[in-house]
Amino acid sequence: MSVSPEIAPPTPTELLHDMRASVDDLADELVARIVAAEQDYADASLLTPEQLRFACWDNLSSMLANLDGTAPVRLESARAAGRMKAEQGVSLAALLHAFRLGGRLIWEELTARSDGRASQWLLDMAAQVWALVDVYSDAAADAYREAADRRAREDAESSRRLIRTLFANHALNPAGVADAVRAFRIPERGAFLVVSVRDSSSCLSADALRSRLSTVGIDSVWDTEVDGRIGLLWAPAEAALDAALGTLGEIGGGSVGVSRGFGRPGGIGAAVEQARQARRCAPDGSGDPTRYDSVPVPLLVIRQPDAGHLAARQVLGPVLALPADEQRSLLTTLEAWFSARGSTTAAAAQLHYHRNTVLYRLRRIQELTGRDFSDPVHAAELYVGLCAHRLLGAGRE
Incomplete structure (x- = not known):
């Protein structure tokens, strides 16, 4: 009986x-x-089946060529796969899992094709396969992170351009404005406001402002300016925006100006200037938002600065000529008196003075300016002069 050779x-x-x-x-x-x-x-809508198959083919071919000794380790295929997955929205975890699946497939094929008759070299090959998978995975992950960082920078720059377009003159770039409205999912109709927040040490970042307002149901887009923040706020109804302004006054950290309300995104351009002007009219140290429609006299002053300076000199000239400390005490008293709607008792309580001190200082102002507080015309002139000095004097915008 013959024995077949093994x-x-x-x-x-x-x-x-x-x-x-x-x-x-x-x-x-x-x-x-x-x-x-x-x-x-x-789920990756940008990744086509052809792209995924080529990435699999490319990496399998490269790894097998290295394993059989015909080619050195070449990581171009792994890096290309990492860049492509980052650009097309596939997660890093999914990318690394795909490489592990590739290593498992190679190992399963090796064991199946050997029929279990080469156990020792298979064990040696296992270590080689998984070491190679680690090398390819690391290269793919590095390329993924670089591409993701680059994409984030590009997205951030693109977002900044869209935001600047949104708050710029809409007539100069209507197509860009339309792109910005779509990008930020701004509705075609609703309740809108633009707000301007003066910069301060406690002023929140644009991202923080957006996040805080979202907790009270307000959507917003913010831009950082040289001297503060400019923001577009919107909600389905005006009442929601009115409620949110109180929150904004608490978190803004500086003077807040508020535009008129409007119902469509086309009103943003005009509202930006209104919000900036309203902020300029905000009293120093005030945490309450200043609405554009609530400050007609200050608006007149900042729109006509030459006339405002003239009014301040003509009405308050003798007061402004006094030494700094005396000038400050008289003007602070005058401002408190107007804030208290002409009540000397309320003004005294606000300033923590005796009522007679307030009366003395008001009479001193009357002597210097020739304006009688009991005369409505004289009182109005004093108010305009005081507004002009506060808004246009040194230290104000």
Whole structure:
């Protein structure tokens, strides 16, 4: 009886050569496994099936060529895969899982094709396969992070351009404004306001302002200016915006100017200037938002600065000529008296003075200016002169 000669087990080189010859089928199998295991790949609308298959084919071919000793480690395919997944919205975790699935497929093919007859070299090959998967995964992850960082920078710059367009003159770039409205999902109709917040040490960042307002149901877009923040706020109804202004006064950290309300995004351009002007009219140290419609006299002053300076000199000239401390005490008293709607008792309480002190200082102002407080015309002139000095004097915008 003759004994059949034992068939020699395939060598690693032979197995890997056969696997390289069938890399098309392996790539198809890997694509199927990845899509089944990772929802990210199924959901990535920008990643086409052809792109995913080529990435699988490219990396399998490169890894098998290294394993069979015909090529050195070449990581171009891994880096390309990392960049592509970052640009097309596939998560880093899903990318790394795909490489692990590729390593498992290679290992399963090796064990299946060897028929279990080459256990020692298979064990050696296992370490080689998984070490190579780690090298390729690291290269892909590095490329992914670089691409993601670059994309984030580009997205941030694009967002800044859109925001600047939104708050600029709409007549200069209507197409850009339309793009910005779509990008920030600003509704075509609703209740809108523009607010301007003066910079201060406690002024929140644009992102922080947006986040805080979102907790009270207000959507917003913010830009950072040289001297503060400018923001567009919107909600389905005006009542929600009115309620949010109180929150804004608490968190803004500086004087807040508020535009007129408007109902469509087309009103943003005019509202930006209204909010800035309203902020300029805000009293020093006031935490309450100043509405554009609530300060007609201060608005007249800042719109006509030459006339405002003339009014301040003509009405308050003798007061302004006094030494700084005396001038400050008289003007502070005058401002408190107007704030108290002409009540000397309320003004005294506000200033923590005796009522007679307030009366003395008011009479002193009357002597210097020739304006009688009991005369409505004289009182109005004093108010305009005081507004002009406060808004146009040194230290104000």
